[in-house]
Amino acid sequence: MIRNQLLVCAGGACITSGEKSVKDVLVDELKKNGIEDEVQVIETGCMGACDLGPIVVVYPEGTFYQKVTAENAGLIVNEHLVKGRTVDGLLYTEPTSERKAQTSGDIPFYTRQVKRVLRNCGVIDPLSIEEYIARDGYFALGKALEMTPDDIIQVLVDSGLRGRGGAGFPTGRKWKATREAKGSPKYVVCNGDEGDPGAFMDRSVLEGDPHSIVEAMAIAGYAIGAEQGYMYVRAEYPLAIERFEYAIGKAREYGFLGRNILGAGFNFDIEIRIGAGAFVCGEETALLRSIEGKRGTPSVKPPFPAQSGLWNKPTLINNVETYANIPQIITNGAEWFRSVGTLKNPGTKVFALVGKVQNTGLVEVPMGTTLRELVFDIGGGIPGGKKFKAAQTGGPSGGVITADYLDMPIDFDSVKEIGTIMGSGGLVVLDEDNCMVDIAKFYLGFTVDESCGKCTPCREGTRQMYQMMERICDGKGRDGDIERLNKLANMIEDTSLCGLGQSAPNPVLSTIRFYEDEYRAHIYEKKCPSHVCKHLLTYSVTPDKCVGCTACARQCPVHAITGEVKKIHVIDQSKCTKCGSCYEICRFSAIRKE
Amino acid sequence: MKMNLEDRLKENPELKKQFDVLDAYIGELGTPEGSLINVLHRAQEIFGYLPDEVLEFVSSRLNVPRSTVYGVVTFYHFFSRVPKGRHTVTVCLGTACYVRGGNAVYEKVMRTLGIKAGETTRDGRFSLDLVRCVGACGLAPVVVIDKDTYGRSTPEKVAMLLNKYA
Amino acid sequence: MKSLEELKRIKEQTLKEMDLRQAKERGKVIVAMGTCGIAAGAKDALMAIIEELEKADIHDVKVVQSGCMGLCDKEPTVEVAMKDQPAVIYGDVNDANARRIVREHVQGGNVVADLVIKRENI
Numbered sequence: 072m073i074r075n076q077l078l079v080c081a082g083g084a085c086i087t088s089g090e091k092s093v094k095d096v097l098v099d100e101l102k103k104n105g106i107e108d109e110v111q112v113i114e115t116g117c118m119g120a121c122d123l124g125p126i127v128v129v130y131p132e133g134t135f136y137q138k139v140t141a142e143n144a145g146l147i148v149n150e151h152l153v154k155g156r157t158v159d160g161l162l163y164t165e166p167t168s169e170r171k172a173q174t175s176g177d178i179p180f181y182t183r184q185v186k187r188v189l190r191n192c193g194v195i196d197p198l199s200i201e202e203y204i205a206r207d208g209y210f211a212l213g214k215a216l217e218m219t220p221d222d223i224i225q226v227l228v229d230s231g232l233r234g235r236g237g238a239g240f241p242t243g244r245k246w247k248a249t250r251e252a253k254g255s256p257k258y259v260v261c262n263g264d265e266g267d268p269g270a271f272m273d274r275s276v277l278e279g280d281p282h283s284i285v286e287a288m289a290i291a292g293y294a295i296g297a298e299q300g301y302m303y304v305r306a307e308y309p310l311a312i313e314r315f316e317y318a319i320g321k322a323r324e325y326g327f328l329g330r331n332i333l334g335a336g337f338n339f340d341i342e343i344r345i346g347a348g349a350f351v352c353g354e355e356t357a358l359l360r361s362i363e364g365k366r367g368t369p370s371v372k373p374p375f376p377a378q379s380g381l382w383n384k385p386t387l388i389n390n391v392e393t394y395a396n397i398p399q400i401i402t403n404g405a406e407w408f409r410s411v412g413t414l415k416n417p418g419t420k421v422f423a424l425v426g427k428v429q430n431t432g433l434v435e436v437p438m439g440t441t442l443r444e445l446v447f448d449i450g451g452g453i454p455g456g457k458k459f460k461a462a463q464t465g466g467p468s469g470g471v472i473t474a475d476y477l478d479m480p481i482d483f484d485s486v487k488e489i490g491t492i493m494g495s496g497g498l499v500v501l502d503e504d505n506c507m508v509d510i511a512k513f514y515l516g517f518t519v520d521e522s523c524g525k526c527t528p529c530r531e532g533t534r535q536m537y538q539m540m541e542r543i544c545d546g547k548g549r550d551g552d553i554e555r556l557n558k559l560a561n562m563i564e565d566t567s568l569c570g571l572g573q574s575a576p577n578p579v580l581s582t583i584r585f586y587e588d589e590y591r592a593h594i595y596e597k598k599c600p601s602h603v604c605k606h607l608l609t610y611s612v613t614p615d616k617c618v619g620c621t622a623c624a625r626q627c628p629v630h631a632i633t634g635e636v637k638k639i640h641v642i643d644q645s646k647c648t649k650c651g652s653c654y655e656i657c658r659f660s661a662i663r664k665e
Numbered sequence: 666m667k668m669n670l671e672d673r674l675k676e677n678p679e680l681k682k683q684f685d686v687l688d689a690y691i692g693e694l695g696t697p698e699g700s701l702i703n704v705l706h707r708a709q710e711i712f713g714y715l716p717d718e719v720l721e722f723v724s725s726r727l728n729v730p731r732s733t734v735y736g737v738v739t740f741y742h743f744f745s746r747v748p749k750g751r752h753t754v755t756v757c758l759g760t761a762c763y764v765r766g767g768n769a770v771y772e773k774v775m776r777t778l779g780i781k782a783g784e785t786t787r788d789g790r791f792s793l794d795l796v797r798c799v800g801a802c803g804l805a806p807v808v809v810i811d812k813d814t815y816g817r818s819t820p821e822k823v824a825m826l827l828n829k830y831a
Numbered sequence: 832m833k834s835l836e837e838l839k840r841i842k843e844q845t846l847k848e849m850d851l852r853q854a855k856e857r858g859k860v861i862v863a864m865g866t867c868g869i870a871a872g873a874k875d876a877l878m879a880i881i882e883e884l885e886k887a888d889i890h891d892v893k894v895v896q897s898g899c900m901g902l903c904d905k906e907p908t909v910e911v912a913m914k915d916q917p918a919v920i921y922g923d924v925n926d927a928n929a930r931r932i933v934r935e936h937v938q939g940g941n942v943v944a945d946l947v948i949k950r951e952n953i
């Protein structure tokens with residue numbers, strides 16, 4: 072008889088912070104106390120609060136233990152489970168009220184979220200198909216198979232679901248087009264490439280609730296008339312690949328994949344295809360080439376994949392999070408789906424809240440939630456008392472949302488108006504220490520690396536832009552650079568072949584729009600206002616703070632610092648490479664950076 | 666003169682074993698159509714990198730032109746044409762890691778090992794790679810060494826991390 | 832898997848196994864598991880209660896453990912706190928008494944008078 076269950080978060084971040092050894096200690100301690108038959112340890116998908124990991128939740132109490140380590144995990148067994156005493160030291164302390172939170176229900180990070188896509192993540196064992204079924208899993212497939220394909224598509228159209236892969240295209244319309252397209256066989260593809268660096272929503276769904284995607288893809292197969300599905304996952308996500316593979320196997324065993332599914336005469340199966348590290352493969356036409364085993368170069372649209380996709384056959388391609396919504400829409404109906412979010416953007420959106428924010432992690436909120444709620448109410452604000460500067464969305468294809476727009480509801484349409492895109496959900500918070508010119512350069516560097524080389528504007532144009540940005544950051548900016556950047560950017564946008572090139576200049580355009588003064592400071596004053604761009608910095612010793620400890624002189628890799636013990640030190644600017652080692656090592660804040 | 670593969674396999678049972686594993690994997694594929702990338706992944710797992718003879722073998726086994734195989738291998742960052750060190754250090758420079766100081770970590774690793782991304786130390790101990798996000802952004806900046814992921818890394822921690830891998 | 836019927840069966844069965852993770856609203860049974868409680872047999876009481884609830888098919892009552900309630904000579908002690916009712920603390924809860932408490936109090940709604948050591952003020 073099981074009296075307690077320990078749910079251990081095995082999401083990417085928790086594994087990184089030592090989940091495996093925590094789990095081993097828990098299992099060991101249970102055995103030592105002879106209660107391994109009464110207490111079950113279950114590894115789940117990402118619970119979202121990555122910053123608090125590793126996380127262990129004890130049921131039935133629901134006690135939420137955070138930052139558990141191999142050293143203190145034993146306490147959970149020896150105190151909580153053996154003696155019934157909550158381990159106060161491992162509870163989360165709410166920073167404002169300084170109250171200890173007993174369960175996740177006491178933590179604002181959780182209470183403000185609406186979990187739909189993530190409803191099973193961190194709640195069920197992703198390896199257990201039974202637990203998925205217990206949470207109504209595969210009932211949507213059962214229901215769908217009793218409906219006509221047209222009815223299913225109508226429900227999706229009515230729901231107003233828009234693709235979560237970035238562009239926000241109406242999903243129902245896409246399904247309809249693929250169903251109506253001539254040609255056979257047809258294919259169902261799931262885009263799990265998640266190329267936006269700094270985003271991990273899809274990864275968490277695939278790791279934490281893989282069956283929801285298997286089920287959705289099967290429903291899609293039935294609705295559009297396909298018997299074969301492909302799941303494309305990036306190679307950087309080995310655990311997602313492993314769990315999805317396992318889920319496919321289980322689904323076959325239970326007859327949710329294979330022949331004559333649920334006795335309805337419908338056949339469907341899924342194969343996994345692994346990416347190999349090419350960002351452009353997230354773009355749908357490139358992804359399809361990659362599934363075919365070829366170089367992942369994009370092609371001009373139209374024809375759209377719905378008409379001519381995989382092996383030139385009609386192909387439905389949707390993002391992981393888009394699929395994750397589908398079983399629940401079938402089960403609960405279009406009206407239910409519309410009950411949260413806004414009129415044109417119904418439902419929820421999962422964001423990967425990262426960067427300069429207190430509570431990093433995965434959050435799911437209704438569409439139309441404001442940036443302020445995301446960053447401050449859920450995210451707990453900026454660490455170290457720093458000032459919020461902007462949030463970057465849409466990765467290398469996107470731009471920034473500045474402090475002036477903190478109260479703007481975020482959805483596909485509103486962010487477009489201020490020159491960025493929703494993207495797939497990466498939300499990188501930047502504070503006053505981040506230089507916007509540097510960030511734009513970073514994204515551009517990414518595009519230069521990732522441009523597939525097929526079309527000239529993207530291959531050469533982004534490189535030219537990058538060189539200009541590099542010059543600006545190196546203090547060699549020239550009058551007219553801003554205008555030149557704008558002109559080149561517009562040209563690349565207009566003439567590139569695929570979405571990668573067409574959106575590549577966005578980070579630059581967006582930062583010029585809101586932070587032109589920072590660009591000007593770099594170009595005309597040769598100053599980086601945020602003290603980031605190395606070549607625009609000068610390090611010097613503040614004489615009245617220097618105690619002559621010699622630490623900086625010993626640290627300096629190029630021996631640019633001279634001075635004797637207990638005498639004020641001096642930096643030779645002609646030798647200084649601006650590596651910042653002296654700034655880091657000085658314990659008396661005597662090195663000035665400006 | 667370069668010996669042909671068959672003769673070399675006769676002399677080198679280790680190598681033969683590796684080719685047998687790859688051969689068996691290809692044999693088990695249900696639909697070889699479009700499986701080239703999956704096969705290359707498996708081959709890199711087995712051999713550690715993708716030398717000419719492996720590519721030629723894959724080409725003839727899958728009946729795909731050699732030019733296509735080379736084209737694919739050189740297109741994707743994941744595939745390596747040169748042998749890797751015993752350990753692979755991968756520094757994440759995805760956005761989350763970058764804004765939280767991943768670059769300083771990367772520079773420190775470069776300085777410590779004396780190599781750049783894509784290179785291997787002379788003693789064959791470490792290879793260095795860059796990636797754009799491993800999905801642990803909550804703990805940025807992130808360094809991955811072989812299969813171990815380290816979050817909240819700093820330039821100061823680099824030496825300590827590297828020392829764990831002989 | 833041949834039918835929806837079969838799917839429902841798996842769901843029902845697994846829900847029981849996942850029962851611990853559901854929100855339980857009707858009340859809770861708290862077993863004091865301090866050192867003295869354990870020495871006096873609190874673990875047997877705990878397991879008996881869980882078993883008995885299972886037998887009676889009761890899934891809306893949570894069983895939780897607490898530290899010592901400070902009534903060491905009456906250990907094992909168990910508190911039954913049903914929603915909208917005053918909490919009751921029972922003493923000397925051995926296996927058999929634990930089962931009685933579940934049957935009579937949790938299921939039947941009647942306080943097991945002879946085992947009560949303390950009642951919350953009404």
Ligand SMILES: Cc1cc2nc3c(=O)[nH]c(=O)nc-3n(C[C@H](O)[C@H](O)[C@H](O)COP(=O)(O)O)c2cc1C
Nearest residue numbers: 234235236262265266353354355389390393570571
């Ligand atoms: C350069 C580029 C990269 C993209 N990367 C991804 C990605 O990583 N994941 C994704 O789902 N969609 C990505 N997309 C969008 C896809 O092309 C496609 O629109 C999407 O998979 C459609 O699914 P949805 O309608 O469900 O959003 C990318 C597009 C471009 C232009």
Ligand code: FES
Nearest residue numbers: 757759762799802
């Ligand atoms: S950006 Fe480094 S792990 Fe995501």
